Amino acid sequence: MVKSYFPKTYRQALEILAKSNPAIIAGGTDLMVKKRRWSGLSPGFSEDMIFISQLRELDYIRRENGKIYIGANVTLEKLLHDKDIPEILKKAVASMASPGVRHTATLAGNIANASPAGDTLPVLYILNARIVIGSLERENVIQIEDFILGPGSIDLRRSEIIKEIIIDDTDFDFMMYEKVGGRKSDAISKVSFAAAVSSVFDMVTDMRIAIGAVAPTVVRIREFELQLIDTPVNEMAQISGLVKDLYKPLIKPISDQRSTADYRKMCVLNFIEEFLNKAGKRIGKEKDIDW
């Protein structure tokens, strides 16, 4: 017999997790679909479940000291309407699912689902998202790329829970997010792409690129990004060939029922080029106005 827990407080949730090791369900928009059965039968959960969407303690967005803290119960819809959430994350969220799903699905759930095609993931990767993991014994913080291990696989023990997500509150000079889906809404992405750049005195000081749905986990390669620092802004367009060559071997998409490997690869390489072209032009322009 499967047991369901409805804790009233976060503390209670941790106690239940420590004792009974149930699986966690928040918005349920992934789990309920995965576990659905013949209409008329309840979903096929084979383990005890703990429901957490009633925990208001985990429903907060705070902006402090150059960081943004997002509680595990914050829905996608709430992110869309919060003044502290970066536009690039809002863009990714707005492209997700349908209004109904966005009102119950959570950002933490999108991370825990660990789909290679998770729409918020590339953005979270470039915003250096850290996952705060709570348990009765301790709280620890882990980088998103260390937390997501593979498709559907995360570094979370049965006694632990995602408590909050911390992202950088950085003011980039230029950011880009693109999702390619089979339609404009309610689509699983064929490819997703997030990138951001900052510069000082026309030299790149920070450049980040993350690519979704082309490998088992989101592709973000910090050592490539470091190589691009100190590129003159007006030369960004010219280096796009080199940058594409850097990333090419790591873009290993598959062909499936949603798209082809060739197409996914083409999109990614085109996005890299577009990002560098646009960033170069945009930053240059703004400088014109500033000076």
Add this chain to the structure above:
Amino acid sequence: MSGISKSIPKQDTAEKTSGEALYIGDIKVDGMLHAKTLRSTKTRALIKEIKLPDLPEGYHIVDYRDIPGENYVKIIFEDMPVFAEKTVNYYGEPILLVIGSDKQQILKLIDAIEVIYEPLEPRYKYTKSVVHYEYEKGNTDTAFANAVRTINGEYKTGYQEHIYLEPQGVISLYDENKITILGSMQCPYYIKNAVMQVLNADEDGVRVQQATTGGAFGGKEEFPSLIACQAAVASAKLKKPVSLIYDRMEDIETTTKRHPSLIKFTAAIGPDFTVDGIRAHVSLDSGAYIGLSGVVLQRAMIAASGVYTIKNLSVSGDVYETNSVPNGAFRGFGAPQMFFAVEMFMEHIAKELKYSPLEFKLNYLAKTGDATSTGGQFRNPIIMRDMVHKAWEISDYRRKTTEFSQLGVYKGIGMSLFLHGCGFTGSGEQKHIKAVVRLRKNKDDTVTILASSTDMGQGAATTLRKIAAGILELSVEQIIYNKPDTDHVPDSGPTVASRTIMIVGGLIARAAVDLKEKWKPGEEIIVEQRYKQPEFIKWDEDKLRGDAYPAYSWGVVVSEVEVNPVTWTVELKGLWSVYDIGIAIDERIVIGQIEGGLLQGISYGMMEVMECKEGIIQQRNVTDYIIPTAADSINMHTVLMDNSYPLGPYGAKGAGELPLVGGAPAVAMAIENAIGKKVTRIPVTPEYIMELMKNG
């Protein structure tokens, strides 16, 4: 706009918005058992043995051995078994039902059944022709002999899945003397006849009642007969009510779809650079059983010259059997495949000969009195020239064509010209359907329509009442239309082929005239009308010669797109369309049919990907099989041009299928013009566009 066209509230709006409408899944009957289908996991194999688990009390297996009558679903070709016997011919073919009261237990039993197969070599290609037709108009050989050159074209179309809102489902009720089928359906009498055959029952032994039907698009024409037969056999054996209702994935994987096609053309170009003759061949993939495929093929073949008058025409076609899920009826019924192909071919000929495609097409546009492709005649006025001009005007077509022709703009506009033959092909109405309609004047001076036409959301319950009310000079509220029940209504034919308003509505109109003459307040009076084929219609079923349809509805669609050169995704920027459907019986209902149909046609042309790999459908849910959402749609501009058809009620012709037919060619052409590459297959996905930009 005629008075009849003025919109009134749809009959079903209130019950659907309040949630009162009972769909098949909402109907609960005392003692009802649930049935689940055990399906083939092989695409083609012999069944060597079926190992069954011990069945707990109250759980049952029903298979072909329980069929009292013949193990065939009565469609046109009686080749599809109700349950597989010795062989399975496609992945997912039904073998038996497991029936009981607890769904979880049923699933356990299904999992415990082991079927031992001996695999046979499956067939997935166009190699085994099971239906062949051909016809000739004029003398194509001479046209080719005198040609200065020939131009070829080869066009491919993919599957299309209906994705009606409500999946397939029936409930079979048991009574000592009668099996009653409740279900989501288009054609109560198709089901009745099919169930009578499997049960070996007479007319009185089977009753069919339509439940509220959540969309159909042709998908509930013949398929419900299969599950109705299965549920009826189970119910007759167990003497209990049995429900057989599909979930979405089961529905997508195992129900009929639009036939994939391959269409080849060769045009003979004469010394004056005119198209003097066309040879065409149509290949349709029927899947594992023929079903309606031969009739679908006929409609595709008859449309081979599109809206054009081609003097010499030679058309042949084959239905090929493959070991995949059977294909069947889908809004348009062969015409969407052919209109994509023929519209693109005419466009490609024009481009090849360096003509302006539109002027070129207008030169061949059929005129009133011209011979049709099959040597019949377009008797009623054709107003396509005016319609094309209207479409030009509202879409700003000429300016955009010039503006978009510059390189690197990635914007395109395309126009499709199309028609749809209204009603059954050939003498189907006269020979096979023989529709009957009755009107019963009740003592309280209300009038009940007795017809087997179903409302599946398209509005027949409203429009048919309007027709009767208008002629009888009663209010629409005084006309009663109930969901068809074969114990109470005569067989007025299936709700298919854009025939309901024109044919059944026509019979209702005539019955109403009759009733008006006989009207006596306070008395019950019943009047009846039977279909009579117009005298002038002559049709040779074997040679496909003569008047294939009594009337034609016409349309023009202009589609504007912008293609993203980074991802090759296509954005719809504009949709304008103009139609001649005679007279609209209710403008809002017609516009609803048009907007829905057009979007379904557009997405057939650019979005809806379904692949069958080694006999297995790859896109099995609505996440992977992409149909447009509201966000993908745009505001559509629709113009109806009145062109009264003398034999239709209030001058109405068919409208249900027409709008789908023009969508794919219009959007494919717009994309072709935007990217400057020749498009020869649909759907035109970003993946296909990438391929074209790379290679072609």
